[in-house]
Amino acid sequence: xxxxxxxxNTDLVxxxxxxxxxxxxxxxxNLHTIMFNKNNYLLLFCICLAAxxxxxxxxxxxxKFESISDSLYHPDxxxxxxxxxxxxxxEQCMNEQLFPDAFYLQLQDKVNIGSxxxxxxxxxxxxINILDTSNNKNIFNLFAIVxxxxxxxxIHLNGxxxxxxxxxxxxxxxxxxxxxxxxxxxxxxxxxxxxxxTFNNTLRPDSLISLLTRTQDSSLIRFKELLxxxxxxxxxxxxxxxxxxxxxxxxxELSAQQKQQLxxxxxxxxNMSGDNVRxxxxxxxxxxxxxxxxxxxGRFLKLKAE
Numbered sequence: 001x002x003x004x005x006x007x008x009n010t011d012l013v014x015x016x017x018x019x020x021x022x023x024x025x026x027x028x029x030n031l032h033t034i035m036f037n038k039n040n041y042l043l044l045f046c047i048c049l050a051a052x053x054x055x056x057x058x059x060x061x062x063x064k065f066e067s068i069s070d071s072l073y074h075p076d077x078x079x080x081x082x083x084x085x086x087x088x089x090x091e092q093c094m095n096e097q098l099f100p101d102a103f104y105l106q107l108q109d110k111v112n113i114g115s116x117x118x119x120x121x122x123x124x125x126x127x128i129n130i131l132d133t134s135n136n137k138n139i140f141n142l143f144a145i146v147x148x149x150x151x152x153x154x155i156h157l158n159g160x161x162x163x164x165x166x167x168x169x170x171x172x173x174x175x176x177x178x179x180x181x182x183x184x185x186x187x188x189x190x191x192x193x194x195x196x197x198t199f200n201n202t203l204r205p206d207s208l209i210s211l212l213t214r215t216q217d218s219s220l221i222r223f224k225e226l227l228x229x230x231x232x233x234x235x236x237x238x239x240x241x242x243x244x245x246x247x248x249x250x251x252x253e254l255s256a257q258q259k260q261q262l263x264x265x266x267x268x269x270x271n272m273s274g275d276n277v278r279x280x281x282x283x284x285x286x287x288x289x290x291x292x293x294x295x296x297x298g299r300f301l302k303l304k305a306e
Contacts, residue, residue, distance in 0.1 A: 060213065061305035061306060062305070062306045063209045063212060063213055063303060063304070063305055063306075064209070064303075064304055064306065065205045065208075065209070065234075065236070065301040065302065065303055065304075066301065066302045066304060067100065067101045067299065067300070067301055067302075068101060068233050068300040068301065068302055069101050070083075070101065070102075070103045070104075073119065078158075078159070078160050079104060081158055081160075082104055082158060082160050082161060083102065083103075083104040083297075085155065085156055085158060085161065086104060086155075086239070086296055086297055087102065087297075088156075089153070089155050089156075089195065090198065090200075090239055090297070092151075092153065093149050093151040093153055093195070093198055094147050094149050094151075094198065094200065095149075096147060098239075098297070099200070099202075099237055099299055100299075101299055101300075102239075102297050102298070102299055103297065103298050103299065103300060104296070104297060105238075105295055105296055105297060105298045106164060106296070107161075107164040107165065107168060107294050107296060108294060108295065108296075109292065109293060109294055109295065110122060110123070111123060111235060111295060111298070112235070112238075112295060113143075113201055113202075113203060113235055113236070113237070113238045113295070113298075114129060114130040114131055114203060114234070114235065114236075115234075115235050116223070116226050116227055116232050116233070116234055116235075117232070117233060117235060117300070118231040118232050118233065119231070120231075124226055124232055125223055125226055128219050128220075128222060128223045128226075130142065130203070130208070130220070130223060131143060141204070141207055142203055142204055142207050142208055142211070143201065143202070143203060143204070144201070144202050144203075144204055145199060145200070145201055146200040146201065146202055146237075147199075147200045148197065148198065148199045148200070149197070149198050150196070150197045150198075151195075151198065152194050152195065152196065152197075153194065153195060154192055154193065154194050154195075155193050155194075155195055157191070157193060161193075162191065165191070165193050165244065165246060166188060166191065166246075168244075168290055168292075169183070169191075169246050169288050169290065170183060172270060172277045172288065172290050173277070173288065175268060175269075175270055175277070176266075176268050176277070178258075179258075179266070179279060182279070182286065182288075183248075185250060185251065185252045185253075185254060185286075186248035186249065186250055186251060186286050187248055187249045187250070187251040188248060190248065190249050191246055191247070191248055192246070192247045193244055193245070193246055193247075194244060194245045194247070195241050195244050196241055196242045196243035196244055196245075196291070197241070197242040197243075198239065198240070198241050198242075199239070199240045199241075199242070200237070200238075200239055201237065201238050201239075201240060202236065202237040202238075202299075203234075203236045203237070205236065205301065212224045212227075212303075224303070227303040228303055228304075228305060232302075233300040233301060233302050234300065234301045234302075234303065235298050235299075235300055236299055236300065236301040237298060237299035238295045238297065238298045238299075239295070239296055239297035239298070240293055240294065240295050240296070241293070241294050241296060242291070242292075242293050243289065243290055243291040243292055243293075244289075244290055245287055245288065245289040245290070246287070246288045246289075246290070247282075247285050247286070247287050247288075248285065248286045248288075249284060249285055249286075250284045250285070250286060254281075259281065262279055262280060262281035262286065263280075263281050265278060265279065265280045266278070266279040266280075267279075270290075270292065275290075275291060275292040275293075276291050276292075277289065277290055277291070278291070
């Protein structure tokens with residue numbers, strides 16, 4: 001007995017698949033009234049099987065995020081110690097544990113939540129901002145404030161942190177010609193730092209995946225392409241501080257004019273973004289208050305397609 005061999009044209013299969021899809025359901029209900037021979041039944045079975053394969057082939061890959069550990073970058077002892085100090089400060093201030101896989105970002109305002117970064121470059125996405133190009137007026141569908149506190153506590157300073165905060169103080173004072181030399185009359189070795197309001201902010205991974213899966217926005221499509229590159233990762237969660245105050249004991253007398261001005265308090269802007277500095281004198285302590293946002297801790301996620 002010789003088995004019948006049926007050759008199915010692939011183009012015909014896909015055409016029939018589309019044709020069957022647009023037929024009214026009633027037509028399929030009446031199919032049983034049509035007489036088929038054995039070869040017709042076998043042909044129909046092969047067409048249905050092939051049509052199922054066409055649908056599977058067009059299925060979009062599933063996206064998922066994976067957290068990245070900073071241990072991959074072999075951090076040195078200074079980094080580990082500084083991360084520990086910030087972690088301890090956060091947990092004491094916020095009364096909760098810090099999120100896992102936290103990176104120390106330094107005292108900086110260049111890398112923000114939603115930016116794509118890799119080991120050699122920051123802000124790879126440049127002007128493509130996930131929170132601006134989402135076509136979604138409600139930003140909190142993608143973004144959430146996990147916790148916040150205005151504890152204003154003093155933070156312990158190791159060597160790297162002293163350098164970081166002192167550099168910011170010098171940069172802030174350099175904007176004002178009348179006070180850029182103020183560090184010469186204070187004892188910088190006894191600097192104390194109090195942190196301003198602290199925030200834990202996060203992107204919502206599930207909402208972001210949903211957006212990137214269905215988007216037709218060319219900017220977001222490019223954002224997804226960049227994020228899928230193996231070397232890139234998304235800064236998806238941050239600990240931000242909104243300013244700090246640095247206190248220094250005087251080591252020499254102020255001029256009468258400076259003393260009078262600082263007794264009243266002096267303020268000046270740092271830039272056009274609303275960042276500013278306030279100087280004041282409390283007994284023999286000079287306080288430099290820098291009102292500016294810094295992202296100091298972060299969590300990176302890697303986007304993968306399955």
